[in-house]
Each structure stands twice: as C-alpha cells, then as structure tokens.
Amino acid sequence: MASLQELVAYCDGRTAQTDVTDFPGAVNGLQFENNGNVTKIGAAVDAGLRVFEEAARRGIDFLIVHHGMFWQAQHPVTGTIYKKFKTCFDANLAVYGSHLPLDAHREIGNNAVLAKHLGLEILEWGLEFNGTAFAAICRGIPRTQLSKKLKALFPKTFKAIECGSENPERIAILSGSGNAAIPSLKQLRCDTLITGEIKEENFVKAQDENFNLYPCGHYATEASGVSALAAELSEKFSLPWEFVGFENPL
Numbered sequence: 001m002a003s004l005q006e007l008v009a010y011c012d013g014r015t016a017q018t019d020v021t022d023f024p025g026a027v028n029g030l031q032f033e034n035n036g037n038v039t040k041i042g043a044a045v046d047a048g049l050r051v052f053e054e055a056a057r058r059g060i061d062f063l064i065v066h067h068g069m070f071w072q073a074q075h076p077v078t079g080t081i082y083k084k085f086k087t088c089f090d091a092n093l094a095v096y097g098s099h100l101p102l103d104a105h106r107e108i109g110n111n112a113v114l115a116k117h118l119g120l121e122i123l124e125w126g127l128e129f130n131g132t133a134f135a136a137i138c139r140g141i142p143r144t145q146l147s148k149k150l151k152a153l154f155p156k157t158f159k160a161i162e163c164g165s166e167n168p169e170r171i172a173i174l175s176g177s178g179n180a181a182i183p184s185l186k187q188l189r190c191d192t193l194i195t196g197e198i199k200e201e202n203f204v205k206a207q208d209e210n211f212n213l214y215p216c217g218h219y220a221t222e223a224s225g226v227s228a229l230a231a232e233l234s235e236k237f238s239l240p241w242e243f244v245g246f247e248n249p250l
C-alpha cells in the first residue's frame with residue numbers, strides 16, 4: 001500500500017505540470033481524491049464512465065488519465081458526472097489527470113515515448129504553444145521502414161497519406177490532434193508528420209505541399225504517456241499497474 005499524497009506529489013513533480021500552460025479549464029493534478037490509500041494503479045486515455053467502472057471492477061484505486069474529467073469552470077454534479085463521482089466514491093477510486101504536461105514531457109510524454117517506440121532519434125522540439133514546444137522533431141528514416149514500424153505499433157488505426165519524399169529528412173511527431181502542426185511543418189523543416197487525427201482537407205494539403213502524413217489515431221497515440229507514468233509509479237512504489245482501455249478507433 002502507498003499513500004495517495006505521495007503518489008500525487010511524485011506525479012506532480014515528474015510531469016512538471018506547473019511549467020506547462022494547458023487549455024483554459026483543463027485540470028492537471030489530482031481531480032478526485034480517495035481515502036488516502038492506494039493499492040493498485042491504472043492508466044487510461046479518457047476519463048469515461050465505462051473506464052471508471054472497469055477500473056473499479058479491477059480494484060484500481062489510483063487512475064491516471066490523459067483527457068481528464070473537467071474542462072469547464074463549473075460542473076453541476078448531475079447525470080453522467082454524478083455517476084462518475086458515485087463510481088469513484090464507491091470504489092475509493094482517485095483520479096489524476098495530466099493533459100498537455102504529458103504531451104510535452106521529454107521522457108515520459110506521448111511524443112517522446114512514441115519516438116522511442118519507433119526507434120527515431122529526437123533532434124529537437126518544436127511547435128510552441130504558450131511557451132512550450134510540443135512536437136518531437138526526429139531524424140528521418142526511409143519511408144518504407146517508417147510505415148512498417150507504424151503499422152506494427154498501430155495495427156488497427158494506421159493510416160498513410162504518402163505524398164512526400166520517400167526518404168523523409170525530418171519527421172515531426174505530435175500525438176492527438178495534429179491539425180495544429182500541419183501549417184507549421186514547412187517552418188519546422190519537416191516533410192513528414194506522425195499524429196493522431198487530422199481533417200479531410202489535410203489530404204489535399206499533403207498533395208499540394210508534398211507531405212507524408214500518418215494519422216494513427218488520437219486515442220492510440222495518447223496511450224503511451226499515461227502508461228509510462230503509471231509504469232514508473234508502479235516501480236517506485238512497488239504497486240501493480242494496468243492499462244484500462246477500450247479500443248477507440250478514432
């Protein structure tokens with residue numbers, strides 16, 4: 001058993017959450033408290049009711065999520081929110097959210113871990129939002145190699161729009177919503193983007209600008225950060241951990 005307070009302090013420090021400015025209304029840190037004791041850690045991308053119910057069923061009492069419960073200033077505790085709260089109370093389930101801090105993190109962030117899983121060398125970080133650079137800019141590898149690795153990593157969500165060089169020079173990785181990166185690719189001197197989801201018009205953009213775009217799923221590309229943090233906590237506090245997932249195809 002470990003103390004909730006210790007786990008939260010570790011997560012707050014490790015994600016350097018205070019250094020990253022998130023979207024207005026996003027809450028990074030402890031979102032729902034439990035009785036103070038933790039016996040099992042969970043990691044999930046989204047703070048959905050079914051995720052909470054599954055976490056409760058598995059005896060998890062500390063759940064790390066990337067897309068947290070709160071995005072607005074005020075939340076009446078009714079309907080689904082009430083059910084989430086009730087599930088947390090009944091299962092003594094604490095919820096910890098880490099959104100943009102777990103995208104930007106240089107070691108356990110979504111983009112850093114994706115680069116590692118793909119065996120790509122990070123050259124620098126680019127694409128600033130409120131003073132923090134979020135995209136991992138990696139040294140290029142031949143496109144056939146890259147798409148093979150991506151297919152293996154994202155077998156169900158892999159998509160390829162290959163309108164750029166067969167030998168990418170610089171590859172940008174931006175998990176989740178990749179629309180923000182596309183207008184900046186040229187400026188970042190990148191010809192290839194690995195991301196989560198993009199829009200219909202980005203296909204023509206890729207043709208017009210000779211980009212390779214790999215939208216491999218918002219959910220799928222954002223499972224690595226929470227997992228890395230949970231695995232680290234598990235090791236540090238000698239607690240078991242599990243990923244609580246639903247196969248979100250988007």
Ligand SMILES: [Zn+2]
Pocket residue numbers: 067175176177218222
């Ligand atoms: Zn996201």
